Amino acid sequence: MLSKRKLVSARGVSKAYDIYGSPLDRIISMLWFRPHRTRSFHALSKLDLDIYSGQSIGIIGKNGAGKSTLLQLICGVLTPTTGKLQVNGRVAPLLELGAGFSPRFTGRENIFLNAALLGFSKEETVASLQDIITFADIGSFIDQPVRTYSSGMYVRLAFAIATTIRPDILVIDEAIAVGDGQFARKSFDRIFQLKEQGVTLIFCSHSLFQVEALCEEALWLHQGKLQAQGSASSVISEYETWMNQQSQIVTHSQISPRENSLQGYAKFTNVKVCCDGIAGFHLRAINGFSKLEIYLSYQSDPELPPPTVGVTIDTADGRMITSNGSWVDGIELERDSDGKGSVNLIYPKLPLLKGKYSLSVFLMCERGIHVYDAAEHIVTIIVEQEHILPGLVTIPHQWLSPDNFENS
Structure with missing residues (x-):
């Protein structure tokens, strides 16, 4: 078994910024070369981290947690305030859109x-030039100044360069969220290909x-500090539990699937939800008795593999109760x-206990990673029950008497 090479080593790495009370305080500090009425903001605090060749690591956390700071340190855009970082x-790096491009130069x-x-x-660049141009697929714009590019063209070209010339470490900060569904799907295929070739992914x-689908491991950062590190599934589960405990009630407005459709490569053409034969956006159900039916129609590019469908049910405060995916069930x-299709999902005896749900x-790619289109919180379901048992769902179960134990 080949030993893995350490590519990133961080010991006690911190990144702090001086926060000035006014522009005058900043000028005084610059002239006298000493702090003047400042306070420090620690974007990252005393981080210890090792990343080895072949690893795929996802970084999660709320806005301001220090995620982008860590990526910029690894990419050499920033230097640590304290500690030692070796790469x-x-x-x-795929960080800010178009970073490293000169607007006046052609693609x-x-x-x-x-x-x-x-x-x-x-x-190396000459040898890979045609592959980069082909993958970016921006046509004659390749010989036009990049200042004339759309945001989608920027990310196509940047992604093509970063992934065609095989790096040791590929760093992605939400970059593939930009662009159309076809390119995003192609990008995910390229990332999986690079992972198989042993490229380290951050x-x-x-x-x-997406983090759980692409990464085997994950880091959770909060206020610049490492909260958890381990398998992607365990860290994400811990993070979601923490998020649910923040008691942040999020109010979701009703969204029509047609109004909420993304400009992707596939889209919903109709979404219909019925409970006990009654269709609508505000439904009532009875625990253990009601039949919930979801009818979905879509239009997709017939040249690509068929899309997949995911369905989620959330509580009123935004906690996800359950999810189903056609790709998981092998459907x-x-x-x-022409690329038109439809599929139905049925919950024959709705197991939700009393409460309000959405x-x-x-509509996703065949891997169930990239979202082409979404209709989020489109239906509200009020569930009633004939008993007083607490909880969120009824789990299928069976009671046995002592006489039946040996036969169970």
Whole structure:
């Protein structure tokens, strides 16, 4: 068994910024070379971390947790205030959109500039040039100044450069959230391919689902400090539990699937939800008796694999109770030659206990990672029950008398 190479080593790494009371205080500090009416903000505090070749690590946490600061330190954009950080190997960062591009240069010229900044030789870039242009798929714009590019073109070109010239470490900070569904799907395929080739992946995203799908391990940062580290599933579970305990009530407005459709590669054309034969956006149900039916129609590109569908049910305060995915259940959605299809999901005896719930539907790629379209919290379900048992759901169960123990 080959030993893994340590690519990132952090010991007691912190990053602090001086916060000035006014612009005048900043000027005085610069002129006299000493702090003047300042306070320090620690974006990252005393972090110890080791990352080895072949690892795929997701970084999660709320806004302001220090996630982007950590990525910028690893990429060399920032330097630590205290502590020691050592990075071995070539790092390909996908951080701020278009970072490292010169607006006046053409896309082709920026390929050579960006590749050089990443530490690749001109010969390596020339050898990969056509692959980069083909993957970016921006047509004749490759020879136009990048200042004329849309945000989607920026991310296409940046992603193509970073992933075609094989790096040792690929760092992604929400970058693939930009662009259309077709390119996002192609990007996820490329990331999986690089992982299989042994490239180390550091992926930061607010999408916990994507983190768990792409990464074997995860770090949870909170207020600049490491809260948890371990398998992606265990860290995400711990993070979700903590989030639920914050007692932050989130009010969701009713959203029509047509109004909420993303400009992706596939979209819902109709979403209909019925409870006991009654359709609507505000439904009533009885625990253990009601039949909930979800009818979904969609339009997708027939040249790509059929999409998949996910359904989630949340409590009124935003806690997810359950989720179902067609790809998990091994269901391949059928569609006609034009890419039109439909699928139904049925809960024959709704197990939810009394309370108010919301239902969301998602149209996703065949891996169940990229979301093409979504109708979130589209339906409100009020559940009633004939008993006083507390809780959220009724779990299927069976009572046995002592005489039946040996036969169970």
